[in-house]
Each structure stands twice: as C-alpha cells, then as structure tokens.
Amino acid sequence: MRRATSRHPRVALLLAAMAAARASLSGHAHAETTAGEPPPPAAAAPTPAPVPAASPEADEPEAEVEGFTLPAGTEISPPLTLMGYVDFGFANAGGDGTSFPAGDNRVPADYGVDTFATAVNSRGDVASIDAMGRVTNGFLPRSVNIGGRPSFLLNVVNQDLRYQAAHVPVMAFVRIQVLPRWGGDGAGNVTPLFVEQAFGRVTLIEGREFFVAGGKFDSVFGIEYLENSSVFRTGITPSLFARYTTGTALGVKMFFRQQIPALWSAVSINVAGTNGTNFVEALQPTDASLTGVPVASARLGYELNLPRVQFKLGASALRGPRNDQFDREALMEMYGFDARLTVAGLSLSGEYVHVKEEEGAGGKQTGAGEYLIASEFYAKGFWAQAAYALNFHGPLRAIVPYGRYERRNAWFEGFRPITVARVTAGLRLDLWGALILKGEYLFNQELEGAPTVENNVLTTSVVYTW
C-alpha cells in the first residue's frame, strides 16, 4: 500500500476514502482521524481494533491524518458527524497518592518532587496533589483527588463534532471533554468542561497535503500529542514529558507534506503560532496571550514507508515568551527529537525533550490559578515505548502488551535538580472495534534529588467509543 500510495496518489485517496466511508457508516469513533485532529499514534499501527478497515490501505491515512485529502466533491459521509467516547477506570496509587514525602515542610512543596508521577488516566490527572496545607507554586497537574484510596473513576466523557463542508475544502472540528470529579476534602463535586479543540481547517491546494488551521488545536511538537485521546493512546497514562508537549494551543498552524515516491518517503513540516506553549492547561492559560507575543513551534518530519516497515523521524522546536506570566522578555525554549518504527506488529517509539524557561514576572498564571513566582526552570529527558500487537478475528480484535521507560531530569532555579524515572508495563485489549480494555502499572523511581516515596500506581481504563 505504501508503494501504491506513493506512486498512485489518486488510487490511494480513493482507498482511503472508502475506508473512511466504512468507518463513518459504521459510526466508528475513528472517523475523527480522517477529519484531521488528532491523528493516531504510530502505536496505532499494531492496534487494529480502533482502525476501521483492517486493510493496509487504511493504515496510512490513519497513521498520519494529514496524509490524504479528499478530492473536491467526494461525498464520504454526512457533513456533520458526532463521535466520542467514555473513559471509565479504576486506579490505586501508593502512599497518599502524591509524591510529597511525609514530614517535609519545604516550600514550595511542588518544587522538590515530581507531582505528575502518580498519573491515573490518559489526561495525566494524578491521584492527589494534596500538599497538606503547604504552599505550592503552580507546578501541579490536575487531580482526581483519590489520594491513596482505590477508586473507580469516570476519567473523561469526550464528545467530538466534525463538520465537513460539501464541495469546499473546509472542515470544522470541536472536541469537548467533561471530567466528573470529586473536588477534594470540602470542595464537593466538580465537573469541569474543557474545550480541548475547536478549529477550522482549509485545504489550500486540492489534492495536496497542505492545510491551514485556525482555532484551538493539538500541539505540533513531538509525537505524544498524537495519543492525547484515550482511544488512540496505546496505554493509559502519558509520559513524564507530556506536560510539556501535549497541551492544545490557540492560534494558527500550517501543515505541508511532500511525498517522494522514488524513495518511498515523505517529508513534512508542521508550523504553529499560538498564544502559549504546548504545556498542558494546568500549567499555563491557553485561551489568552499574556504577553501579546505569539509562541512559534514547528516539527520537521521524515518518514520511510516501505511495504512492511514504517520508520519516522522528527525534530521539533518551540520558542517564545512563556505564557504563564506577563513579561514578553521572559522566553522559553524547547527542542526535541522523536522516532518511530513499526514492523511486523511491533511498534517502537521514543522522544527526547529539552525545556528551558527563563524567570518570569508579575506572578505565575496557570490554568489552576495564580501563584507567586514564575521561576526559571529546566527539564530534559526521554521516553521510549514498545508495543506489540497480536491481531485476531472475531470479538477480540487485538491484544497489545506494551512497556515504556522514561527518565526526567528537571530543576527550578536554586533548587536541587531531581532525576526521576518510570517503568510502565501494561496490556491492552481491543474488542468489537468499540471497546478498549487497558491495565497498567507505573513503577515510579526517584533517582536523585527527590526523596524516595511510595508512589507507584495501578490503573485501568475501559474506553467505550461511538
């Protein structure tokens, strides 16, 4: 198929359209990927259950959504499509559900540990961020507030809406997520609603992979944003670097990809100018520019699409004022490299990320509120993941054991650098193309700088799609 795609793009487009049409007719959730946001991960290749068509023809458009464009006038589905999923889980974190060592009264509590370690779901929400009254300074994820108590969780109720205009190369996409939560001791029930994505996309040249989008959309940095959705994420929890690279951003972006059939290859560029960075919303506001200066980000990609092997490389960079404060001179820079290899059901992927933030001014503004100081900050590290898909016919479509290793080194100015690592082991089952069962265990390790605490996590997730 790769060969055919390269040499006969029109045929490939038709096959892709057929696959998409089948998906749409069956009401499959993954029709969204043909809409353009978000594309599924490389690991989706060995996870056949969510893929609407088992034929290899379906893989490429699924794997890189920007990779195909419907010929003008092609009617593949109703213009308006509703898709979504419910992510229901059960989680149990060690200790008190945080990474704060008992008895440590250092201030701020969130500067000497990794508060994101006890993730329990695909959004990266953690079991607890309860610092027992100690002052924190905004380096905190969202929390499901279960502490060290095992609990069922409704991780996310996700509803997507896609409108593909007929006869014009315009598409609109909206993703709403509702998060039923217990707000913590005394806070009662809370159910925040997030507009995760809301954008319009125009195909600039018919038949070419050349798109411009405006609105709130996925990151262009790295590859982990491809797994933001519970459906597309091979496992359950995001990596220790997802906090920097997977946040959605408000602005404009452009994607272009050029196929090179003679080399079975393609090169692509993804460029964005946005209000903020791709930090997750808990760490920065995304809906307004606090400095008035946009943040530029880009990813250059190369892919080799051989008949049985797919190999992708990317380099990403980001630069601009940090959007959690008001000083436009306070810059942040990020760069990263990513690689993916898919062969014979085995999917290997990995990413290196480097983050540098200068000290900001005017207090620290995050998605969770205002804090005192926008500290100078550094982080670097990597994650590497392996997944192997065993495909079946019948109700059980696939069994995917997977594992991930990651290591993160980070420090706030004046604080001891901390190095943490995590091993994640899990299993994913895909049933009927509409139900995903996942379970994984997170072995968190404090290697240096942060005290060792009991913060391993067992978490499970059942994802129903429509």
Add this chain to the structure above:
Amino acid sequence: MGRSSSRAAALLVGMIGGCAENQVENRPEIWTLFDIREALTAGDPIAVTPGYPQGIRPTEILTPASDGTATLRIIPAFSEGQPAAYVMPEVWSHFDEVWVQPWYVLITAWDGKSPNQNRAKTADGMNAPPVFDVGPRSLFYSPLWLRYYAVLPEGADPAEYTSAERIFDEKLAIYPNVAWTYSLRPTDVRLPDAPIVHPYLQTPVASFLTQSPASWVDDESMAYFDEGSANFTFSTADLVVDETPLYELARRGPDGAPLSLGAPRVMGSGPPFARRPADAPNGRPRFGAYSRIYFAVAPATAAAFDPDSSPDAVALLTAAGLDPQAYRGRVATNGAKVADTDVACFAATDFPASCNWLDSQARIEDSLGVVNIIATEVTACSPLVFYAGKGISGR
C-alpha cells in the same frame, strides 16, 4: 474609525500596555548576603521599587573592609520608645508573603527536654553542620527557618548527611523545634570584631549573634549567621511568616511622595493599627525578624534629634541621667520650627518631655494616622539584636 475613537483606542492600548508593564515591574526579587555583597562592590542600591524609589544602600547593611571583605552592620532603630538595633541580611521586594523553611539539626538520640544534648559530632568532635534544602539562589530561600531535629541511625557518619534528600530517603525520625533566623553568607562576609555594639550607645548587642563556618545545602557547604531563635511568628497552617511593620520616617516631597528623613527606623510590634502589645517576655521580642518597610509621613515640623547640634538639650538629658545617645536620630513631630507659631521642642527647656516623639508603633500611628502610613513593596529580614535599650540576652 474616527479621530476620537482612534485616540480612545490608542489610550486603551496604552492603558493595557501600562497594566502589563506594571505586572512586569512587580517581579518578586530577593537580595541575600551574596547579592548584597555584590551590590556593595558595585555600589548600587537594592530593592528599588516604585513605592520605595531610593532603595536600600548596601552600605547600610554591610561595612566594607580594607582587605576586601565586609562585615554585617548593626543598624540603629527605635522600638517601643527605646533604642533598638537590628541587622538586615536579606531584603525582598514584591513578595506578598514569605515562608519558613525547614532546617535540620542532626542528633544521635531524641531528648525532648534538652534537644541539643545529643548533637551529632563530626570526626573532629565538632557539632555536625546543620542541613537544609532551599538555598540562596532560589527566590523561595528564606532565612526564617523552622528548626527540626533529625535522629541519625546508630553508628551513622554525620558527614554523610549533607542534604535533606538523604534525611527523607532514610526516613529519619524528625522532631520540630522552634523558629530560628539563620542567614547564609559568603565566607568573606563576617561579623564585626567583638564586642559588637550598638552604633550609638556603644553597648553590646545580643550575644546570640554569631557566625558559623559550615552548613549543608544540597551537598554544598555554606557559612551562615545565627541571628536568634523565636524572633518571629508564623502560621502553622501554611507556614507564612507574620510581618512586623518597620517604619521609615519621612516627609512629603514636592510631588506629595514620601521623602525619607534618613533617621533610624522604628520597629513595630504587631500588624499596623492592631494595637497589639509588644510580645517580649524577658526582654526577648518575638517579632521583628521579618518586617515590611512602611513610610510614616510626618509633618513638615518633624525632625530628628542630633545631640551634636543641640548642646543645651544634651545638658538637660545628662542632668536627668539620660544618655543623649539614646536620643540620637529620634524623630519628633515638633522638632523643627517652620512657622512662627511652631515650637522647636529640641530647644525647649522641658526637653525631652517637650517633644512628641515618633519612637514607637503606637505613637506613630496615633500621631500620623492611617493616611500617612504607606506600605512599600520592600520587606526585610531584620532580627532585633538590641531591644529596650540593651542587648538582647540569651539565645
């Protein structure tokens, strides 16, 4: 867009820009002894803010020595109507609050009645250096500590405990003790040669003001000053330190902004206008180690007493058995004669009773009123070492 609306838009943009600039100007900063040492060399004032435009001269805090080192300066003040003095090893600007941080003293066994009884010793028989983990390069550094005792395992080498991480990794038993003020310092910033005295009265200040060569922060050895225990209070819920007002007496300038008189400041004893009696059992104030500078704007007739230029007043003080140096720099609202009807109290025959002194929080607040008490963005570590006319005793 019409001309007026263009102007309105431009004005709006300017206002928005102004707001953003204000937010940027409000950058929190801290000057530790490391920074003040650098500022001393450069000769630049520190903590210059919109509300405190003159800033603080490094020479107010440190005295440069001929050998290139510097010594901590004892700064004269008044408090509760009496001569006082303090040191000012750290200064913050734009901090709404600061917190106590943990400071660990290593011991071999816990003795609740005498915690220091079992201080861990190094190989040379000295007390093992204390350990803490928020150093002076962080904006969260605080010289205001909550002291803990950490019990080492039997046979452990205290030299191996050079970071708080180790204490928590090994889950050592820790016991909270009292609040304490320690200031980390460069090795070339020291105390003056003993005896350390009040700059005016020339009598000794607190004996607890000492210097130590070593402590550990994240495996790095640092020297520090010991500036006394229990000289501030804090909230046990969120560890936020309570502020004490430190009044800087001033007059209105031509533009209405306060202009400092340059007189010794007046240390309060509780929140402004709280009318809180001074908490100073046995002459040891439990306040003052963390203060916010307030301008106390006095009338145009206010002046500071200078014994050198008022020999008659000095004679009256001496005759009354009072030390004239105890009045040096003390400001009276009626110290100067501006209008014909004014009476310069320094020249009155019933001096010093003739003066309406501004030498305590209560007198300042009563005399000047709330409109003349203006908070600045500047706060300081300002532990008292001299209070009620004498050096503070004990630790």
